[in-house]
Amino acid sequence: MSDEDWVCNYFNYFTEIEEHFQRARGTGLFLLSPLDWALIETWKNAGVPLEAVMRGIDAAFEKWRARKVKTQMVNSLAFCAQAVLTEAQIMAGTAQPRARREVAPPFDEDALRTYLGENSDTLRGVAGYSEIAGALERLAEEAGQHYSDLEALEQRLTVLEEKMIAIARTHQSEEDMLAARREMERQLRPYRGKMTAGQLAMLEKQYLERALLEKSGLPRLSLFYMR
Secondary structure, three states, X not given: OOHHHHHHHHOOHHHHXXXXXXXXXXXXXXXXXXXXXXXXXXXXXXXXXXXXXXXXXXHHHHHHHOOOOOOOOOOOHHHHHHHHHHHHHHHHHHOOOOOOOOOXXXXXXXXXXXXXXXXXXXXXXXXXXXXXXHHHHHHHHOHHHHOOOHHHHHHHHHHHHXXXXXXXXXXXXXXXXXXXXXXXXXXXXXXXXXXXXXXXXXXXXXXHHHHHHHHHOOOOXXXXXXX
């Protein structure tokens, strides 16, 4: 992903994909599943451009609509996974270098400070996360400084979230872990044949981490979640 793509696509990645999938499906009230959100996160982490995801969604639905027999509706982004990968590979092979241009983020400094502070407050209310809460509080106090380099801030937040996940794993029971894996397998089973082994490994990791954080009542720290 080029610098310009990173800036332009960064903050709206999740929202844009959700809305585009709803439009392609023709049902604006359709809600994405935990598996869908985990899949979007794997694309984000892999640096798949927003445009490639949208093209892949469109291509997958065009292929589905061309079928003479449609046994069921498209109920997951996972149906589009192979098409998205194909479009990302095409774009990677044809992309031309572009000069970076400054694009203002869709939130102001006060919103950033509030977001960091609220996440800090949430973690203060959960035993075992005071160190991470303190780090977020300091980042909130320095929001003006970090607002000028959000990419560096995102890297800091990624490190803090990884520490938070590691702590949460030590508190996860075997029963909760097994339940999360069973639910993941139930949702993923119809789409395994549409993904590579690498894609599946990344998706399983993201799904289980999301399930762990939700079960533990912990927030996502990435700026992608400033919605």
